[in-house]
Amino acid sequence: MSVAIIGVSTTKFGELWGTSPRALAREAVFGAMKDARIAPKEIQALFVGNMLSGILGGQEHLGAFFSEELGLRVPAFRIEGACASGGLALHSAVGSILSGQHETVVVLGIEKMTDHKPEDVAAALMAAGSQEERSSGATFPGLYAFLARAHMEAFGTTVQDLAVVAVKNHFHASLNTNAQFRNTITKEQVLASSKIADPLRLLDCSPVSDGAAALIITSNRRQATGNRRSVTIAASAVATDTLGLAQRESLLELKATKKSSKEAYRQAGVDPGDIDVAEVHDCFTIAEILAIEDLGFAGKGKAAAELERGEYTLNKAKKLVVNPSGGLKGCGHPVGATGVKQVVELVEQLRMDAGDRQVIGVRVGLAHNVGGSGATAVVHILKRA
Amino acid sequence: MLSPVKIWRNQKKIAGLAGKTGRIISWTIVRVPPNGFADQAPYPVAVVELDGGKRIMAQLVDWEDRHVAFGQKVVTTIRRITQPNTEGVIPYGIKVKPI
Amino acid sequence: MVGIVSYGTYIPRYRIKIADIAAAWKKDPDEVIRSLGVLEKSVPGGDEDTATIAIEAASSALGACAADPKSIECIFVGSESHPYAVNPTSTIVGELLGVGHNYLAADLEFACKAGTSGMQAISGLIEAGQIRYGMAIGADTAQSKPHDVLEYTSAAAGAAFLLGRNKLIAKLVSYTSYSSDTPDFWRRDGIRYPSHAGRFTGEPAYFAHVAAAARRLMEKAHCRPEDIDWCVFHMPNGKFPRAVAKRLGFSHNQLAPSLIVDTIGNPYSASTMLGLAAVLDIAKPGEKIFMVSYGSGAGSDAFLWETTEEVVSYQRSAVRQKKTVKDQIERKTYIDYVQYLKQTHKI
Numbered sequence: 006m007s008v009a010i011i012g013v014s015t016t017k018f019g020e021l022w023g024t025s026p027r028a029l030a031r032e033a034v035f036g037a038m039k040d041a042r043i044a045p046k047e048i049q050a051l052f053v054g055n056m057l058s059g060i061l062g063g064q065e066h067l068g069a070f071f072s073e074e075l076g077l078r079v080p081a082f083r084i085e086g087a088c089a090s091g092g093l094a095l096h097s098a099v100g101s102i103l104s105g106q107h108e109t110v111v112v113l114g115i116e117k118m119t120d121h122k123p124e125d126v127a128a129a130l131m132a133a134g135s136q137e138e139r140s141s142g143a144t145f146p147g148l149y150a151f152l153a154r155a156h157m158e159a160f161g162t163t164v165q166d167l168a169v170v171a172v173k174n175h176f177h178a179s180l181n182t183n184a185q186f187r188n189t190i191t192k193e194q195v196l197a198s199s200k201i202a203d204p205l206r207l208l209d210c211s212p213v214s215d216g217a218a219a220l221i222i223t224s225n226r227r228q229a230t231g232n233r234r235s236v237t238i239a240a241s242a243v244a245t246d247t248l249g250l251a252q253r254e255s256l257l258e259l260k261a262t263k264k265s266s267k268e269a270y271r272q273a274g275v276d277p278g279d280i281d282v283a284e285v286h287d288c289f290t291i292a293e294i295l296a297i298e299d300l301g302f303a304g305k306g307k308a309a310a311e312l313e314r315g316e317y318t319l320n321k322a323k324k325l326v327v328n329p330s331g332g333l334k335g336c337g338h339p340v341g342a343t344g345v346k347q348v349v350e351l352v353e354q355l356r357m358d359a360g361d362r363q364v365i366g367v368r369v370g371l372a373h374n375v376g377g378s379g380a381t382a383v384v385h386i387l388k389r390a
Numbered sequence: 391m392l393s394p395v396k397i398w399r400n401q402k403k404i405a406g407l408a409g410k411t412g413r414i415i416s417w418t419i420v421r422v423p424p425n426g427f428a429d430q431a432p433y434p435v436a437v438v439e440l441d442g443g444k445r446i447m448a449q450l451v452d453w454e455d456r457h458v459a460f461g462q463k464v465v466t467t468i469r470r471i472t473q474p475n476t477e478g479v480i481p482y483g484i485k486v487k488p489i
Numbered sequence: 490m491v492g493i494v495s496y497g498t499y500i501p502r503y504r505i506k507i508a509d510i511a512a513a514w515k516k517d518p519d520e521v522i523r524s525l526g527v528l529e530k531s532v533p534g535g536d537e538d539t540a541t542i543a544i545e546a547a548s549s550a551l552g553a554c555a556a557d558p559k560s561i562e563c564i565f566v567g568s569e570s571h572p573y574a575v576n577p578t579s580t581i582v583g584e585l586l587g588v589g590h591n592y593l594a595a596d597l598e599f600a601c602k603a604g605t606s607g608m609q610a611i612s613g614l615i616e617a618g619q620i621r622y623g624m625a626i627g628a629d630t631a632q633s634k635p636h637d638v639l640e641y642t643s644a645a646a647g648a649a650f651l652l653g654r655n656k657l658i659a660k661l662v663s664y665t666s667y668s669s670d671t672p673d674f675w676r677r678d679g680i681r682y683p684s685h686a687g688r689f690t691g692e693p694a695y696f697a698h699v700a701a702a703a704r705r706l707m708e709k710a711h712c713r714p715e716d717i718d719w720c721v722f723h724m725p726n727g728k729f730p731r732a733v734a735k736r737l738g739f740s741h742n743q744l745a746p747s748l749i750v751d752t753i754g755n756p757y758s759a760s761t762m763l764g765l766a767a768v769l770d771i772a773k774p775g776e777k778i779f780m781v782s783y784g785s786g787a788g789s790d791a792f793l794w795e796t797t798e799e800v801v802s803y804q805r806s807a808v809r810q811k812k813t814v815k816d817q818i819e820r821k822t823y824i825d826y827v828q829y830l831k832q833t834h835k836i
């Protein structure tokens with residue numbers, strides 16, 4: 006049995022002051038249903054990925070909340086894994102289909118962050134880490150700063166190398182009408198932006214964003230093949246590592262990325278060299294460098310030099326393009342929505358529907374979604390049907 | 391962590407961690423602090439490997455620029471974690487200082 | 490015979506120069522330094538308080554004698570700046586030191602003599618055979634109103650003395666106390682900064698009580714300044730202890746090693762106890778130390794100590810580990826007035 010993605014949609018990502026979570030959900034889900042050309046009654050379950058609704062807004066029970074809002078009176082679940090909530094929601098949805106429990110389900114990733122003060126959002130995001138990390142006064146950028154510092158010490162990576170990632174992803178985002186940032190930036194601008202947690206500066210960090218994305222997935226062969234624009238999910242894998250960064254075996258890699266991608270490559274019967282396009286979890290510039298290495302696209306310590314040469318960049322890449330949507334940095338990072346939006350982007354790429362962002366000759370795509378500082382990693386591999 | 395019960399349970403953990411030596415294996419300086427830490431910023435936070443192998447993350451205190459470095463020897467000490475509000479129980483916890 | 494088994498001290502590393510405080514208020518630095526006899530004072534880190542300072546001093550005392558924490562049957566913490574108005578500092582210290590649960594804990598308050606009062610009470614419990622070991626701690630993060638004269642001297646530090654009957658480094662030969670109701674310096678409940686009665690804090694307060702307690706002790710112990718090697722008096726500023734020592738007939742050399750006030754200011758409940766520690770750091774075996782504390786409100790605790798042979802190995806170990814009072818005074822980082830206001834939570 007295989008699982009196909011027959012409908013996709015994403016809202017704009019950004020500071021959407023006037024748009025409520027309900028409106029975001031309706032836009033994404035109804036958009037995906039329209040894209041799939043299916044009627045509401047064909048949806049059998051709803052999987053919602055979200056991290057902060059309870060902590061910031063006091064609203065839990067999102068399965069019931071969105072089931073009612075969307076008029077989909079079906080089994081409904083909210084799955085949480087910090088910033089990997091979206092990817093985990095998709096993974097859970099895939100599991101429910103492979104088990105035969107459901108046939109056609111909708112996956113919604115959604116986050117509304119701009120209703121709250123930045124300090125409250127920053128504190129809420131640290132719920133992704135451990136109590137020890139919260140008590141130490143570390144912030145989310147601080148956690149990735151540790152990883153950056155260790156990478157710099159071991160491999161001679163520089164802050165200029167980190168800046169290249171931000172420049173690339175803003176360039177990609179400038180081609181994406183749904184992205185939060187449409188402006189291109191320079192290395193100099195990154196290096197002149199204000200310090201957040203040494204060595205990371207403001208432009209090394211993905212922004213606070215609102216947004217939603219949705220997928221309709223099915224095992225129904227008639228739906229899947231009837232819809233000529235469908236894409237199959239060839240792999241869905243999750244791995245877990247220690248919650249706290251200090252307790253990891255190595256600060257030079259995210260083992261959860263390595264484990265989940267290894268399993269995903271096995272499930273899909275491909276290796277890293279077969280991937281044409283990837284949406285990876287660049288919550289901070291260093292995270293993209295680590296992802297490129299841990300996913301096997303480049304050797305450990307080698308990603309920075311390749312990025313500097315234009316690899317992984319639209320119109321220049323020789324191996325594959327990374328984050329054509331603009332990634333978390335350029336497109337925005339509404340935490341629970343990101344994992345789903347990454348898959349939406351891959352589907353549009355595989356359908357040859359990505360316009361100015363189209364990567365030529367794509368057949369296999371990979372989505373990489375991380376929770377916290379690497380305690381959870383979810384990897385999906387998609388193939389053109 | 392301002393629940394008195396959680397603070398009480400946590401006390402038992404920190405009692406065993408004070409006075410231990412170790413070395414810094416990575417560090418950052420937090421310049422945009424989270425709630426409760428505003429009065430202390432900017433401050434370094436370090437990943438420390440204690441003698442014996444245990445790893446912890448803790449704020450570095452009584453520091454000068456030269457102490458924020460790989461391999462710096464530190465010792466764990468007990469300090470206030472955050473400034474409590476005027477009515478709450480005071481959370482004490484582990485920080486590290488250079489030696 | 491009861492006495493000191495071990496002791497530990499802790500002085501936070503931050504210092505602010507009296508001249509810098511004076512400059513902030515456009516006063517003549519030299520004049521202020523001359524009138525108070527203090528050059529710089531210790532400032533606690535923003536995340537330090539009386540409990541954390543007491544723990545540092547007490548850990549140091551325990552570490553120095555390798556005593557089993559569980560043998561401590563009494564902890565008294567004396568301070569003017571207990572973290573809570575209701576909730577004992579002494580049990581926070583006890584818990585984090587691992588002393589177990591079989592001990593008497595209480596917090597004491599009597600301005601700057603709360604710590605030494607604890608020493609007398611614990612000594613009594615030991616002499617009565619009720620307990621074998623007790624820890625008396627004096628610790629403070631003294632507060633003062635900006636621009637008030639106390640701002641130049643109010644400092645932070647802690648001293649802990651483990652008292653017992655065996656393996657003493659100093660014997661407690663004799664002790665007494667003198668008390669009266671004298672409102673020279675006070676702080677009402679809920680009010681942030683203390684108030685004082687200006688020059689009234691001098692003759693009728695500090696001098697009257699210190700001298701009276703001193704004379705009572707000399708009578709009780711049949712000793713005179715000539716029989717004594719060292720003296721320690723409470724140090725609210727650089728002038729008062731020098732003046733009272735002279736009046737009582739002590740020489741400057743007998744007083745000199747105890748004068749921590751010149752370089753760290755007045756850490757209130759830790760003041761006299763730190764002075765005692767500084768003397769114990771350098772005293773030879775068989776030497777007598779005369780110590781009188783002072784607490785506003787008012788009263789004085791007086792002690793006559795005599796060092797033993799054991800003090801030598803204690804001193805060697807403290808020197809090797811760089812834990813002497815002198816080491817701590819010299820381990821310092823200067824901060825400016827704005828940083829001082831931040832660390833003492835005034836801004």
